[in-house]
Amino acid sequence: MQEFVKLTGMVLKTVPIGEYDRRVVILTKERGKVSAFAKGARKPNSRLVAAASPFSFGEFKMYEGRSSYNIVEADISNYFEKLREDFEAACYGMYFLEIMDYYTRENNDEKEMLKLLYQSLRALQLPSLDKNLVRCVFEIKALVLNGEYPGIPNNRGNFTESTVYAMSYIEHSPVEKLYTFTVTDKVLKELRAIADIYKKEYMDREFKSLTILKDLTT
Structure with a gap:
């Protein structure tokens, strides 16, 4: 008899398999990053269409196969529709999904990473927040949660006091309170420079979506 598990998480990535199926990668609260098959998810009338879509967050009912999970049903509570309407x-x-796929591992405690991803996607939907600021905060906090954050750069004298304060706030604040501030253009420029330094030093790959973003913002 098959034993089912219910995992709460967000779809990071989907890949078509065969004619009708999809393989999905889900960042879960209970078991870290897992791979699962959504059989028939490419059929227009499939009840698993939402379960195999990036950004979908909810509860996934699955059973374990020999090398992967298999999704039976899903109760999606947030589709992040506004992201789908704003290129x-x-x-x-x-x-952000690519970063989480890069950082997280199966059977690791990734609850804080999942929380960071969820809150960051919510922040992207707020017109009052600069998306580049959200990106800076996300990148820096991801380093903190992954245990790689090196602290404020040694040449901190080259940055304004407000930038140093913002870095400290990002490092020490709980995820739920990260996106409760705005900064001046000068501080944002300095945060962007610091985040770029850290990214170059601690991430050994390029991200496809980042290439598109560069084209959009330059």
Whole structure:
């Protein structure tokens, strides 16, 4: 008899398999990053269409196969529709999904990473927040949660006091309170420079969505 598990998480990536199926990667609260098959998800009338779509967040009912999970049903509570309606926001969001796919691992405790991803996607939908600021905060906090954050750069004297304060706030604040501030253009420029330095040093790959973002913002 098959034993089912219910995992809460967000779809990071989907890949078509065969004629009708999809393989999905889900960042879950209970078991870290997992791979699963959504059989028939490419059929227009399939009940698993939403379960095999990036950004979909909810509860996934699955059973374990020999090498992967298999999704039986899903209760999706947030589709992040506004991201799907805004191409630039969607590019930022896809970049965040790629980062999480890069950082997270199966059977790791990734609850804080999942929380960071969820709150960051919510922040991208807020017209009051600069999307580039959301990106800076996301990148820096991801380093903190992954245990790679090196602290404020040694040449901190080259940055304004407000930038140093913002870095400290990002490092020490709980994820739920990350996106509760705005900054001046000068501070944002300095945060962007710092985040770029860290990204170059700690991430050894390029991200497809980031290439698109560069074309959009330059």
